[in-house]
Amino acid sequence: xxxxxxxxxxxxxxxGNPLTVKCTYSVSGNPYLFWYVQYPNRGLQFLxxxxxxxxxxxxxxxxxxxxxxxxxxxxxxxxxxxVSDSALYFCAVRDPLYNFNKFYFGSGTKLNVKx
Amino acid sequence: GxxxxxxxxxxxxxxxxxxxxxxxxLDFQATTMFxxxxxxxxxxxxxxxxxxxxxxxxxxxxxxxxxxxNHASLTLxxxxxxxxxxxxxxxxxxxxxxxxxxxxxxxxxxxEGSWLTVV
Numbered sequence: 177x178x179x180x181x182x183x184x185x186x187x188x189x190x191x192g193n194p195l196t197v198k199c200t201y202s203v204s205g206n207p208y209l210f211w212y213v214q215y216p217n218r219g220l221q222f223l224x225x226x227x228x229x230x231x232x233x234x235x236x237x238x239x240x241x242x243x244x245x246x247x248x249x250x251x252x253x254x255x256x257x258x259v260s261d262s263a264l265y266f267c268a269v270r271d272p273l274y275n276f277n278k279f280y281f282g283s284g285t286k287l288n289v290k291x
Numbered sequence: 292g293x294x295x296x297x298x299x300x301x302x303x304x305x306x307x308x309x310x311x312x313x314x315x316x317l318d319f320q321a322t323t324m325f326x327x328x329x330x331x332x333x334x335x336x337x338x339x340x341x342x343x344x345x346x347x348x349x350x351x352x353x354x355x356x357x358x359x360x361n362h363a364s365l366t367l368x369x370x371x372x373x374x375x376x377x378x379x380x381x382x383x384x385x386x387x388x389x390x391x392x393x394x395x396x397x398x399x400x401x402x403e404g405s406w407l408t409v410v
Contacts, residue, residue: 212401219297219384219403220335266334277323277388277399281334
């Protein structure tokens, strides 16, 4: 079965420090992996994706994520957090072998960046 | 980038009435759109896949007669919540797949969402 796990409901980090938001997944075939950010009362904004190729992908606003097939993980990272990064982050996976269009979302991780 | 517009962004309706939410792809055609529901502080749950010119495909547990979906054109899908009850209050988000682009992985765009409050 397809699933995404974000083990941390909340991540707290000081501004200027590196941040990591964790994500692990389970799919039948090769996954298409995504990170989205949601600000209060808003829709989802695309950050980055992994489809194939280099395991380290770079996205919007200085975020990056590393695909680790052996650990079935796709953790989101940023070298230096900003207060404006505070938001709700969702990891998502699409399984092209099952239903190409369907997103499976994690439960979300609230990122709090303190000044 | 591609834009998906939802209207209204916020709506309050009385119990027992019906309310319609629109999802439009503004600069691309979308033969397939998706409707999600998000409860407070929870993740997004796919409700149904909306297919232009044909019936929507509903996820298990979603009431077809309560959540009517119409996808009459390549740029518009509507979700109608019929006989609304307070438990239908939620944040509804649509997404649309750009039909002109191949399966490159990121051709699905999300709308800004619509808050429904049933009183």
